[in-house]
Structure formats: structure tokens, C-alpha cells
Amino acid sequence: MKHLEKVLEGxxxxxxxxxxxxxxxxxxxxxxxxxxxxxxxxxxKQHPNxxxxxxxxQAFLTNVNPLxxxxxxxxxxxxxxxxxxxxEHITEATEALMFAIYTCAIxxxxxxxxxxxxxxxxxxxIAKWQRATQQALNSASLLKTLDxxxxxxxxxFLVAALQSWQIxxxxxxxxxxxxxxxxxxxxxxxxxxAVRIGQRIGLHRDSNSAxxxxxxxxxxxxxxxxxxxxxxxxxxxxxxxxxxxxDQWDVKLPLNVNDSILNPNxxxxxxAQTGLTDMTFPLVRYEVANxxxxxNAATISSGRWQRDSGExxxxxxxxxxxxxxxxxxxxxYLRHCDPMVPIHLLLSKFTNTALSRMRFTAHHPRYLxxxxxxxxxxxxELILRLGLQLIENDIMVQSAKGIDRxxxxxxxxxxxxxxxxxxxELRQQPYGELATRAWQILDExxxxxxxxxxxxxKSPIFKAVAMLGMKAWQAREAESxxxxxxxxxxxxxxxxxxxxxxxxxxxxxxxDISANSQVQLNVSSIPGQGVQPIDLGQKAPPNSxxxxxxxxRPLDSNGTTPMDWSLMDWQxxxxxxxxxxxxxxxxxxxxxxxxx
Numbered sequence: 001m002k003h004l005e006k007v008l009e010g011x012x013x014x015x016x017x018x019x020x021x022x023x024x025x026x027x028x029x030x031x032x033x034x035x036x037x038x039x040x041x042x043x044x045k046q047h048p049n050x051x052x053x054x055x056x057x058q059a060f061l062t063n064v065n066p067l068x069x070x071x072x073x074x075x076x077x078x079x080x081x082x083x084x085x086x087x088e089h090i091t092e093a094t095e096a097l098m099f100a101i102y103t104c105a106i107x108x109x110x111x112x113x114x115x116x117x118x119x120x121x122x123x124x125x126i127a128k129w130q131r132a133t134q135q136a137l138n139s140a141s142l143l144k145t146l147d148x149x150x151x152x153x154x155x156x157f158l159v160a161a162l163q164s165w166q167i168x169x170x171x172x173x174x175x176x177x178x179x180x181x182x183x184x185x186x187x188x189x190x191x192x193x194a195v196r197i198g199q200r201i202g203l204h205r206d207s208n209s210a211x212x213x214x215x216x217x218x219x220x221x222x223x224x225x226x227x228x229x230x231x232x233x234x235x236x237x238x239x240x241x242x243x244x245x246x247d248q249w250d251v252k253l254p255l256n257v258n259d260s261i262l263n264p265n266x267x268x269x270x271x272a273q274t275g276l277t278d279m280t281f282p283l284v285r286y287e288v289a290n291x292x293x294x295x296n297a298a299t300i301s302s303g304r305w306q307r308d309s310g311e312x313x314x315x316x317x318x319x320x321x322x323x324x325x326x327x328x329x330x331x332x333y334l335r336h337c338d339p340m341v342p343i344h345l346l347l348s349k350f351t352n353t354a355l356s357r358m359r360f361t362a363h364h365p366r367y368l369x370x371x372x373x374x375x376x377x378x379x380x381e382l383i384l385r386l387g388l389q390l391i392e393n394d395i396m397v398q399s400a401k402g403i404d405r406x407x408x409x410x411x412x413x414x415x416x417x418x419x420x421x422x423x424x425e426l427r428q429q430p431y432g433e434l435a436t437r438a439w440q441i442l443d444e445x446x447x448x449x450x451x452x453x454x455x456x457x458k459s460p461i462f463k464a465v466a467m468l469g470m471k472a473w474q475a476r477e478a479e480s481x482x483x484x485x486x487x488x489x490x491x492x493x494x495x496x497x498x499x500x501x502x503x504x505x506x507x508x509x510x511x512d513i514s515a516n517s518q519v520q521l522n523v524s525s526i527p528g529q530g531v532q533p534i535d536l537g538q539k540a541p542p543n544s545x546x547x548x549x550x551x552x553r554p555l556d557s558n559g560t561t562p563m564d565w566s567l568m569d570w571q572x573x574x575x576x577x578x579x580x581x582x583x584x585x586x587x588x589x590x591x592x593x594x595x596x
Contacts, residue, residue, distance in 0.1 A: 039135045043095070046132040048102065048118070050084040055117055056105040063108035063405040066343055068159065069282050070226045071152055072219060073259050093149040096136035100156035103129040107163030108408040126164050133157050143193070151197050152223060158194065158230055161187055166412050184237035191231040195244055198227050204249035214269040215262060221254045222279075225286045232289070253286050254279055275336040281347050284333055288354045291325050318362045326355050342402040346410075349397050353390060353415075360386045360418070380425070381434070387422050388438055390415045391445050398448040414449060420465060423472045430476035431483070439476070442469070443490035466496035 040046055048056065057080050065073055076097070083090040083098060090098070106114060106125045114122035137157065140150045165183055202208035203224040209217040231244045255272045256279055262270060329351055337344040363383050397403065397410055419442070426438055473493045480487045489497075 038131075040132065043132060043135055043139070044087055046128065047087050047098070052118060053080065053084040053098075053102075056102050059105040059109060060101050063408065064104045064159075066278065067281055067346075067406065067409050068226055069254075069279050070155055070223050072215070072262055072264070073278075075264055092136065092140040093145075093147050093153070096133060096140045096142075096153035097149055097156070099129055099133040099136050100153040100160060103133055103160035104156050104163065107160050107167060108405065110404070110407075123167065126160070126167065130157075130160060130164060133160070142197070145197065146201055148201060148203075148220065148223065151194065151201065151203075154194055154197070155223065155226060155230065158187060158190060158234075161190075162234075162412055163408055166408075184234055188231075188234040188238040188240050191227070191234045194227050195231055198224055203227075204251060206250050206252055213264075213266075215264050215266055218254060218262065218270075221251055222282075224249075224251045225254060225289070226282065228289060229282070229285060253290060254283060256280055256283055276333065276344065276347070280333060281343060281350075284329060284347060284351055285354070287329065288325070288351075288358075292358075295321065315362060319359070322355060322358050322362070329355075342400075342406065345400060346397070346403060346406055349393055350413075353393065356386050356390055357415075360390070384422065384425055384434065384438070387415075387418045387425075388434075388441050390418050391422065392441050395441070395444050395448065419445070419449075420468065423465070423468045427468075427472040427475045430472070430479045435476065439473075439490055443492045446492040446495070463500060466500055469493065470496060470500070 047053065057077065061073060061077075079094055080098060080101070083094055103126060106122060106129065109117075109122060111122045114120065114125060118125060133153070134157070137150065137154055140147070140153070142150055142154055145151065162184075165187075198204060201220075203220050206217070206221075209220055212220075228244050235241065255270060256277050257270055257273050258278045260278075261273075334348055334351060337348045339345050339348070360383060363379055363386070394410075394415060398407075403410070422438055422442065426435055429435060470493060473489060476487060477489075
């Protein structure tokens, strides 16, 4: 995040470090430590009643489990049912797992659903059960444990902590303000704890599982790969380097099987099923991780495969490798997707996102060394088109009917750095068909992605991005005046102007950057005008996006592959700041927060 922050730091003189101050604004004075400073006197009393426990378990099974699959749900269900009838005698490990399940389940529900089911605000219940999970993990001796159930509980705790951070940033609850203990910086440290515990248990070595029953080995693989996924995602959000994909471990991918064919007492190993199963969604993401890990291992430099350049890593070779991966995923998984099934839609879109993010990184202008101007410009057109596709598919997922149960996951995986990249490019290239299309897409995306709570609209991060957007629109207005034309600001711009004040005219410090930067871009590969909601109860409209992976121009969805961990850490953001040194983003003297 540190390089991305440098792009935004000039947009607001009052907050020179928007990400750092933004995280602090959301967290308050929370230290982010694992240990509970104010434990409950009686932890048992913090459990919901048996009927509510069953509702929470069902919510977890429906909304959370299909996306992470870290255990065998039928086995855990037996434990939950048994424990709910005798909470006084459950083990510390089981208690930690149950509180973690409650917290994840509540985080996946909407505010109104929580109020109707439990009579309490969602934010209140999240804070209560997150604190209870912390206490239960400490009682189970997390830092010394060799119990895989305790580690499963901790992994769910990390998922729930990221949920709560996202909810705190966007919730409009007026009765109970959620003050998260964690943000991505501290969560990245905690994922390191999960990695170390996993290594101590031996999850990172399949050879350690050689003498274990097949079922136990399979559960260990599921848990390890989810830890890898969470660690790389937290690395991206915190602006830190991930090391887990480069570590020496030899864990095979989990099998593509339904939970129904597994049981703890099975003797013979199962065989992977053909088509889509309970395990497919997380497994496809692990496939992408495995691909990148293999490419990193084959790279002679110490950098990442997607970034490295040189004779052995030509851009064309990377494109071929990505195409081959796309074809592999299409043949093995995506061709079985039914767009009328919500989880299939999500799988297709998130897979396409992973592929486009890989291509986005490989083609990014930062890596256009020694290219002729015309060739470099074509690459910039391609990367801008890819970025717009990422945002547009986010809109499609957000507006699709039937995926409300997965919105918590979608909301945690917004293409934030891509959004900022597009705004920065629009400031440099304010006119043309593609620029017009870009503003339409950004305006639509804003409907789903702006914080709804007035308090969090004061976030320095949100403010800095809003100001960057206003500067980009100011460049477009300046160019339209030069051309003798007029443009109407999109709702996105009018809204943030009402919140933060309209920027003043360009000053001597902020010369007109648009007059000499107009470029006519090719829009042949941009999808049709407008964004159509997808009704999962009806056949897809004629102009809807093909659900299959397109090898030449893979479409993508809002999700982010946790394996594309490098996007937040581009040095390109430094170069942008250098280029903008004489174009400082000032002129916001009329700034004023909206009062609600």
C-alpha cells in the first residue's frame, strides 16, 4: 500500500498519508493485539441459545463455507449440534471454533436480517463474538497449540476480522458503531502467526501426513491452502511482501470432491470428481496460486514472475502462459458453470478477475522499458481496457440477483488500486471515447462502492480518492472548454463535490495537463454501452458477458485473486508522484465535510 499511498498523498494537504491516517481513523486507538484486555466474566454465557446457534450454523453453511472450505462440514455440524445441547462441557478448541463460526456468520448477513433474527444490531453482535473468539482462542492456548481445530478457529477469526474491518468502514448503523481491533496491517502480522502454527503442526509438508489417514490429510491440505490465500491477501492490503508462496513446502492441492463422499472413518482415498463440487470455488483460486508459485520457482531473479522482465521472461511468453492457464481452468472447471447458479456465477467472475489481474500486472506501463512510443501507447490502451473490465465486472456482480449471501466476500475484494489507476490515467488522458466510457463505468461503480455511513465518509482514504477523482474530472472540463464543448459531471463527481467542496480553478502550481494529453483510444474491446443487471432467475440477456474465460481478452469480476498479491506494491506509483511534482493537487480551500 505504501506506493499507492504516494499517488494519493498529494491530493489532500490536510492528510499527507491517507492510508496510514485512514486505517487509524477506522481503528481509533485499538492496538490490534490478539489478547483480550477486557475478558468476559463468564464466556459460556456469551453463546446464543440453541435455536440461534442452529440459525448461525445454517448462515455459515450457506454464505461462508462454500467460499473457504477449511473443514469437513458434516463432521463439524455434528459437533455443533452436540455442543449446543451441552455448552458447559465442550472443549476449549470446540468453543473457539463455535465463536469464530458465529462471528463469520453474522458478518455475512445484512443489518436487517440480524435485527430480525437476533434482535440486535449486526455491529454489536460482531464486536461481542469477535471478543469472545479472542478469549476462547487464548483459553485454548493458541500460540502453543498443536490442535488443528484451534488453528481452524483462528483462520475463521482472521476472516471475520477482515469482515469487521470492511463493515466498520461502510456500515450505516447509527446505534452501535463498530470499532474494529484490527486493520490489514495488524492482520498481516496475525496471518504470520497462522503460518507459523501451521508449520509447527506440519501442515506445510505432505510428507508429514504420509502416515495419517486420507481424511485427515485432506483436511490438513484444505486448511494450509486457505492460510496461504489469506496471507497473500493480507500482504496485498497492507502493502507488505508475501513470503509464504516462496517458502519451501510441498502441499498438494485439495481434491475436487463434495463433502458428502468424505467421512472421518473412510479407509481408501477418494478420487477427484469431474465438474463442480463443494470444493471448487476455493480450489480454483488455489490453482491460480499454484500456477504463480511454480512460475516464481522457475524465475531466476528474486522478484515475482508477473513483474520480472528480461530475456527469459518476455511479455509474449507471459501472455502465452496466462492463456494456457485460462484454457486449463476453462476445460477443467468453468465449462461446467451454470450462470443461473449464484456460486457458479461468482466462480466464473472471480476466475476471470484472477486472469485479468495477472495480465494487468504484466502489461502495466511500469514495465514498458525501452519501448517505442507507439508500442508503449498501445500497451497503455490495453491496460486501461483491462482495468475498466475489472471495474465493470465488479458492477455486474454487485447488481446480479441471487448473490446477496456472498456480498460480504465481494465487498472485501474490490479492485481498489485499479480504480485509482483509472482515475490517474483519466487525469492524463481526459478525452476520447474510452475516457467517456470510463466515466460511465466509474459513476456506476460508485453507486455500490461509496461508504454509506456519514462518519466514514470522513475517512482520509475516501477523501483522498474523491479528490483525485475531482481533479481527473477538472482535467476533462478544461479540455472540453478548450474544444468549445460542454460536459455534464457524473453523479459521482457532483456527490463528492457536495461533500468536499468543488476544486478551485487550476492555479499556477497546477498547470493544465489536459491540453496536450488528448489521445484517441481504440474502444473495440470494451463491452457494450451500459451495465445490465443479471437476473439469475432468467436467461442471460443477449448482450450479457460470456460466462466463459476468453483467452484473448479474459473478462473478470470484482473479486481479487489473493494470489495476485503484488498489485498494491508497484513502484510505478512513485513514478506517478514524480511526474506530478509540478502538478500538485491543491485548490481545495473550500473543503468541507458533509454533516449528517
